[in-house]
Amino acid sequence: MDSTFRRTPDIHLQDLIDGLLNGNRVFLSKAITLVESKRSDDRKLSAELIDRVIDSNEDSLRIGITGVPGVGKSTFIESFGKMLTSLGKKVAVLSVDPSSNRTKGSILGDKTRMDELSRDPNAFIRPSASGSSLGGVAHSTRETILLCEAAGFDVIIIETVGVGQSETVVKDMVDYFLLLMLAGGGDELQGIKRGIMEMADHILINKADKDNLKAAKQAKEDYKNAVHLFPPNEAEWVVPVGLCSALEKTGIKESWEEIEKYVSKTRSNGWFSENRKRQALKWFHERIHARLEDDFYSKPEIKEEIKKREKLISSQKISVRKAVDELFN
């Protein structure tokens, strides 16, 4: 990021905050880059920055979107985002992709994927934070959500590419979790990990168009039946199963109407804010754990000792208890 922010932090931090709260997207981008930075002087500034905009998210809505590669996430988000901006909403699109080594330059990649939306003055598209650990990426993304909300964005879409545990991580930072699926069942679902279906607040079968329509309708019935076998979720929400075609722009508006029902229901039964509180406290303890682990695992002598013991454990030469005891003594 612009190094002048570092040189005279106090003045520039105030400018940054003012610009951010005014919805200036250049300042928003700079603020995100700041919180993603790992430099220790940037860290202090970031804490200050986040701390001063933390309470500006009352009316925002955070939506997680997942689905296997090929399900049409980008096309869906483009249609869905355009529909939202046409309703006067300001929409931010973030992604959680721990496998990605993309840096600033690759914004272009995401902008190309969502061509129309990226040119929309009421939309903001930001590629995933780069980072070696999912926990680190998740942390940056959570802070980026707060910054987008401070900049006046109403709907924050967090897309996950479904690598590793990224769905669980995204589930923990959103108000609503939407799963995009394809018709057909069986082979097509290979990419969806177990447990994801039951995490969803919404199942949407994409590409329900042309020759696919019949299969999509059948899939809808199948998933509806399956959803009824699932235990109810904590929000007391019956998971809707819908059809859409991101390409033909059908079913997009209808899915938003379902989301609005959810928001209205959970705002009145208290789950909406209860869930955000729980998520924030969980995040707090996750960061404490991450800090403890970082401090421990980053010691070079510890790394070696752990590797040695992993080998012994794998071949049943040493018990876990003894290995841990030795490590801490």
Add this chain to the structure above:
Amino acid sequence: MDSTFRRTPDIHLQDLIDGLLNGNRVFLSKAITLVESKRSDDRKLSAELIDRVIDSNEDSLRIGITGVPGVGKSTFIESFGKMLTSLGKKVAVLSVDPSSNRTKGSILGDKTRMDELSRDPNAFIRPSASGSSLGGVAHSTRETILLCEAAGFDVIIIETVGVGQSETVVKDMVDYFLLLMLAGGGDELQGIKRGIMEMADHILINKADKDNLKAAKQAKEDYKNAVHLFPPNEAEWVVPVGLCSALEKTGIKESWEEIEKYVSKTRSNGWFSENRKRQALKWFHERIHARLEDDFYSKPEIKEEIKKREKLISSQKISVRKAVDELFN
């Protein structure tokens, strides 16, 4: 436990190990009590003990069994266990119940629940370890599994009462995870937590007898269809859906035949031992994390600081980043 083990540890530890390896259940009980102990001198002995019997589990099978209260777990385990001992197997039954404050005396409770099995010379029933944290209970249970295997038990059944995250914890310590369900769907399933169904290696609908039989058969078809919508599991195992009546002892033998198929398949495709290795390494890192957290959270000054910050975070007065920074500075 018998305090003489503490007084002259070296001699008595050898006796304990000999007795254990000979399958003497009095020594097995004493060994379990030792590994459950939190006294620091017992801890050292435990590490030594576990370390010396760690490699005696080659042919054992660890089965997790879960289901909502009322599904008939005890009756099922009794019938299932008796069937196994009639085949010449030695069967141990453990349970993971973090909510329980049961101590030694309550063995009676479990023995009453499984009256016939408890009197079977080839069965061993042990109540859950008491403990304040699920992680602690899980750790004791894992070590108890190792001790039972050292004492020559072929099949180790770990029952979970489904409190908190106990299913996930049990899933991580067993070779096979069996979910008991009831017919009917909907209301009856309220107690099953989301995500559990997709964790199962086997779905068994219990109480498929008398007036219930028709509903059970319908439920079987429904779950079979639902299971086909799930992504395949890592063991490349198609989850069987079966019927049983623990009371009328039907479907018990058939479920064991399915389990045998699983064992034979995963032993030949390598998943069985791969899974155990993964579980052991995960356990190792879990214990490292637990130790780091214990050391940190047990400091009284830290406890207070955390509470203060939790309040501020809940009311959005402070950011997570700042709260963590303050805590570590």
